[in-house]
Amino acid sequence: MxxxxxxxxxxxxxxxxxxxxxxxxxxxxxxxxxDKLTNILSEQSSEKLLLFTEDAELKLLLSDINEVLETRQKDAAKGIKTEFSIRRMLSNISHDLKTPLTVVLGYIETMLLDPKMPDEDRTVLLSKVQAKANEVSGLIQHFFDLAKLESGDQNLSLTRVCINEVCRKNILTFYDILQNKGFEVDIQIPEEPIYAHANEGALDRILHNLISNAIRYGAEGQFLGITLRKDEQFLYIDVWDKGQGIPEVYQDQVFERLYTLEDSRNKSFQGSGLGLTITKRLIQSMGGEVTLISTPFVRTVFTVRLREMVY
Known part of the structure; x- marks a missing residue:
């Protein structure tokens, strides 16, 4: 016992x-x-928590903490990228507004310093002032449109839209320009109607931006193509050219606010840098997406994907 x-x-x-x-x-x-978590947070490092243990509950805790750390690190990286984008955007805004305003002030000063200037010369200068003022007004309107899209204040009313007709209408708008510039045009739009739940005004603006960009930046290739196609779920609009293209390193950036290639700072390639950003936001507002594939002087294609409407 x-x-x-x-x-x-x-x-x-x-x-x-x-x-x-x-x-x-x-x-x-x-x-x-x-201690390790405190150190990671204080040093803003990208480390993860490592611990050799057989404790199932601690393993679960570590897994959850590492998941939170990964999310936090991704948010921090996104924040840095956004801050850099905003700084570049402000720099570009300053450049794009300052340049035409400086020209306007120069023309006005010229007229003020020469009160006896002939009426013909004064009229020429005033027309240049008007053109530059319109340029500034257009740029400000682009900023306003983008702000409305990104804040969600601009709700697009979606209806049943025949994409074939929208494509034909928009390519016809550029007929004279393409002919004058000697472009070869390849249009592949099927006879069978293809419909989407979309906003026709937004589609017009999207295609106008893509086609005008293809003409401006693809001018060296002297070629413009537009193709409408579909699969079982989606319809696709390809707008493509054979011009200078966009190097792969820049392809992820072309839809960012005020992103422009260096060549676009030349007069022949001047643009606001907002067209493709607005294009992307409009497509997203209709539940679609836009992609880019570019091989310089071979094929640069912007593809708009929308869900087909069948009934």
Whole structure:
């Protein structure tokens, strides 16, 4: 009896000692997690928490913490990218507004300093002032349109739209320009009507932006193509050219606010840098997406994808 009691006491003491060691081990591990996490947060590092343990609950805790850290690090990287984008945008806004305004002020100063200027010369300068003022007004309107799209204030009313007719109408608008510039044109629009749940005004603006960009930046290729196609779920509008294209390193940036290639700062390639950003936001507002694939002087294609409406 006494032997059995002693064995029970020894077993009990062993269990207590085992639980005590387990608690101490967990306490050390939790302190390690706390110290390591504090260090990661204070140094803003991209480390993850590592701990060799067989404790299932601690493993689950570590997994959750690392998931939160990864999300936080992605948000931080996104914030840095956004801040850089905003700084570049402000720099470009300053450039794009300052340049025409400087020209306007120069023309006005010229007229003020020469009160006896012939009426013909004054009329020419005033027409140039008007053109530059319209340029500034157009740029400000682009900023306003983009702000409305990104804030969600501009709700597009979607209806059943025949995409074939929208494509034909928009390519015809550029007929004279294409002919005067000597472009070869490849139009592939099927006779069978293809419909989408979309906004016709938004589609007109999207195609106008894409076609005018293809003419402006693809001028060296002397070629413009527009293709309408579909699969079982979606319809696709390809607008493509054989011009200078967009190097792969820049292709992810062309839809950013005020992004322009260096050549666009030349007079022959001047633009607001907002056209493709507005294009992307309009497409997204209709539940679609736009992609770019470019091989310089071979094929640069912007593809608009929308869900087909069948009934």
């Amino acid at each position: 006494i032997t059995a009691l002693i064995c029970c006491m020894i077993l009990l003491l062993f269990v207590i000692f085992w639980q005590y060691r387990k608690i101490r081990t967990r306490s050390r591990q939790l302190n390690h997690i706390h």
